Amino acid sequence: VYILIVGLVYHFVLSPQYNPQGWSLLTDTLLHYVAPAWFVVDWFAATDKRGLHFGMLPAWLAVPLAYGAYVLLRGAMTGEYPYFFLEADELGYFIVGRNLLGLLAIFALFGASFIALARILSSEETAPA
Numbered sequence: 745v746y747i748l749i750v751g752l753v754y755h756f757v758l759s760p761q762y763n764p765q766g767w768s769l770l771t772d773t774l775l776h777y778v779a780p781a782w783f784v785v786d787w788f789a790a791t792d793k794r795g796l797h798f799g800m801l802p803a804w805l806a807v808p809l810a811y812g813a814y815v816l817l818r819g820a821m822t823g824e825y826p827y828f829f830l831e832a833d834e835l836g837y838f839i840v841g842r843n844l845l846g847l848l849a850i851f852a853l854f855g856a857s858f859i860a861l862a863r864i865l866s867s868e869e870t871a872p873a
Contacts, residue, residue: 745854746807751780753847757829793862801855808851812844 754776764772787793812830819825819832832840 745804745851745858747780747783749847749850749854751776752850758827761828787858788865794866796859796862796866798856798859801852801859804855805848805851808844808848812847816840 759776762772815826815830816832816837819830823833825831825833829835829843830840835843
């Protein structure tokens with residue numbers, strides 16, 4: 745879910761402002777398009793989904809929460825933010841907080857969707873033919 749959201753945020757939010765050339769285009773494509781797609785294919789084709797349950801979702805959300813806190817703290821100390829939509833010094837903490845909550849909601853929605861899908865797919869694998 746994390747790498748899929750990285751690819752989606754990059755494609756819809758960040759890529760319109762970035763025009764890589766040469767080797768940067770190759771690495772950019774591999775990192776932001778090929779890797780997320782490959783992980784999704786791998787998840788469907790080769791990952792054991794039987795152990796996934798909705799109780800895992802809060803722990804999964806800890807990573808984006810921790811990253812958001814880190815970005816805000818580091819940005820407050822250095823004045824540097826990794827992405828324009830997290831620039832608290834320019835946008836203010838209310839807007840950046842809204843942006844982070846939106847991202848957290850996307851993580852929760854995708855996480856819950858993957859768990860639901862895993863439960864459906866794993867029940868089909870174990871159902872008698």
